[in-house]
């Protein structure tokens with residue numbers, strides 16, 4: 001049994017999330033739970049050596065990732081399909097730079113994780129969006145619009161977020177197959193960011209797109225599932241040899257092919273020995289999800305919770321209170337000392353939403369919800 005009820009005071013450890021002393025932080029995708037003892041032991045054994053020199057990637061790193069994905073997601077990976085980097089966003093930039101020509105276009109389903117857009121722009125490429133249909137709290141692909149956008153003459157790549165940040169939507173096998181057909185017909189490269197894949201509600205499972213999308217480049221990392229964002233490691237998974245050869249060159253060219261010693265030390269421990277932690281994490285997230293639903297209902301809040309069951313980020317439709325989530329989130333932070341992410345930065349219909357990170361202990365979550373409630377009620381009056 002792991003402890004998901006106590007959280008660590010991170011005010012003194014350069015934590016981005018906990019930087020501001022008086023704020024309840026429910027924004028950035030960083031969990032407040034501590035990692036398992038086995039991780040601590042593994043880290044300490046490296047520290048006890050007293051030297052932090054250059055480290056190579058041993059076979060155990062490749063095998064642990066291969067085994068984890070093959071066992072849990074029925075992939076058919078071999079060590080040669082895995083390439084390590086210093087992170088998912090770094091890999092995405094390098095991949096886009098390699099497979100797209102300057103000025104070409106990259107498609108996203110919106111609302112979608114905002115950092116993607118800045119990566120595309122930094123690479124001299126153009127963001128194209130296809131807005132997801134939103135009905136009864138559920139998001140679905142508008143296939144007519146999606147197909148039209150994929151047919152644009154300058155469109156070169158489609159970036160899928162699976163499960164989808166910020167909606168937590170887990171794409172179905174049917175969706176993945178349709179995406180494959182539409183992209184193959186048009187010769188569009190699919191890059192799937194599956195960093196949140198291993199985090200789902202207990203009765204759900206994400207489907208790895210390697211099983212359904214031809215030549216897809218999957219990007220993942222232990223940083224979200226095991227809460228190790230500071231570790232700075234990621235990897236790409238792809239079955240295609242030519243793509244992998246080009247990715248490998250790109251990662252070297254961008255100097256992102258060598259993860260640090262801590263990351264290399266920990267990777268096999270995480271993927272081989274921490275599966276039970278992931279199972280208990282999913283229970284803790286379920287508990288917090290249900291707690292949030294109950295809080296919203298018992299307080300009569302006019303919030304619709306849209307959550308597809310992937311990751312630990314709830315997507316709250318607060319359109320009853322505001323359709324300017326940037327203004328609302330600033331108000332909540334400044335006046336009510338609770339920091340949630342404004343949905344507008346994810347584009348699409350995000351201006352009606354707040355993204356709330358529920359991966360904390362019950363006490364902090366309830367304090368945050370109380371502040372959100374008071375802030376929303378005050379905002380309604382404040383505006384009118």
Ligand SMILES: Cc1ncc(COP(=O)(O)O)c(C=O)c1O
Pocket residue numbers: 029086087088089090113161165193195196221223229233234
């Ligand atoms: C969908 C998604 N991709 C990538 C990242 C960041 O990954 P990395 O730190 O490995 O660049 C995040 C962080 O929140 C994310 O939500």
